[in-house]
Amino acid sequence: xxxxxLPQYLDDIMSIVHDAQLALRDLGIDQWQDGYPTRxxxxxxxxxxxxxxxxxxxxxxxxxxxxxxxxxxxLQIADKWLYDNNYVVVHRLCTSITYRRKGxxxxxxxxxxxxxxxxxxxxxxxxxxxxxxxMLSMLEKLGFSYRGIVHYDSGExxxxxxxxxxxxxx
Numbered sequence: 001x002x003x004x005x006l007p008q009y010l011d012d013i014m015s016i017v018h019d020a021q022l023a024l025r026d027l028g029i030d031q032w033q034d035g036y037p038t039r040x041x042x043x044x045x046x047x048x049x050x051x052x053x054x055x056x057x058x059x060x061x062x063x064x065x066x067x068x069x070x071x072x073x074x075l076q077i078a079d080k081w082l083y084d085n086n087y088v089v090v091h092r093l094c095t096s097i098t099y100r101r102k103g104x105x106x107x108x109x110x111x112x113x114x115x116x117x118x119x120x121x122x123x124x125x126x127x128x129x130x131x132x133x134x135m136l137s138m139l140e141k142l143g144f145s146y147r148g149i150v151h152y153d154s155g156e157x158x159x160x161x162x163x164x165x166x167x168x169x170x
Contacts, residue, residue, distance in 0.1 A: 002111040005042075005051030005063065012060040013042050013053065020094035029131035034154060037092045045092070052111060054095070054104045062095040062104040066112040068119050073127075074159065077148035083163050087123035088116035093135070105138060113170035122164045127157035142169045 005013060021032045045051035045065045054062030071089045074081070090112050095104040113124060127150055128135040136158075144160035151157075164170060 001055045002052055002107060003055060004049065005046045005053045007043070007046055009053055009060055010039065010042060010046070013051075013063045014039055016060065016063050016094050016096050017042070017092070019097040019100075023097065023100070023134075024129075024132065027131055027133065029129050030155065031129035031132060036154060041092070052108065054099075054108055056099070056104075060096075061099040062093075062108055064093040064105075064108040064112065065091040066108075066115055067091060068116065068121060071125065071127075073150040073152055073157075074125060076150050077159060080148040080159075081123070081125070081161055082145075082147070083123035083161065085123075086119075086121040087125045087161075088112050088119075088121055089125045093126075101134075106142070109138075109142065110170055113164055113167070116164060124162040124164055124167075124170065125159065127159040129155070130158050143167055 017037055024031050025033060042051060050065045050067050052064050052066050053060045067089050090109065093105055093108060116124060126139065139160050142162065144162045147159045147161045149156050150159050
């Protein structure tokens with residue numbers, strides 16, 4: 001089950017974030033190794049109503065920020081996007097180490113697609129570190145297409161897009 005994150009979930013979410021930071025470190029990439037996402041960024045997600053948790057047996061097993069208001073960094077490659085600028089973007093996607101590779105991230109992505117469709121948005125955009133092989137594999141499996149490189153203070157990320165009207169996976 002996917003539901004909105006609440007302040008009382010914060011410690012559980014941060015535990016999952018920590019699991020994800022360790023997994024990324026084990027892949028030898030620097031994504032999320034600078035303390036991001038911070039507790040404050042997760043609180044901001046919750047306050048803004050964009051934080052979502054995956055729950056199984058009353059235990060929080062995954063987290064994602066599902067945003068319909070865009071991503072300013074994506075303007076860097078405005079000419080590379082194939083679909084209009086009404087899109088959903090997922091940030092801070094992570095799962096508990098216990099539930100990794102069990103479909104939790106895909107369930108969060110499916111929820112994001114549902115929110116997007118309900119809002120009348122047909123495009124789904126996301127970015128990740130080029131070394132994040134698990135995320136890249138999932139994006140390929142879901143049918144996302146590479147659109148370009150975006151730059152954040154923490155480094156460059158590869159950006160992907162999916163047309164939800166044409167998707168048979170989300």
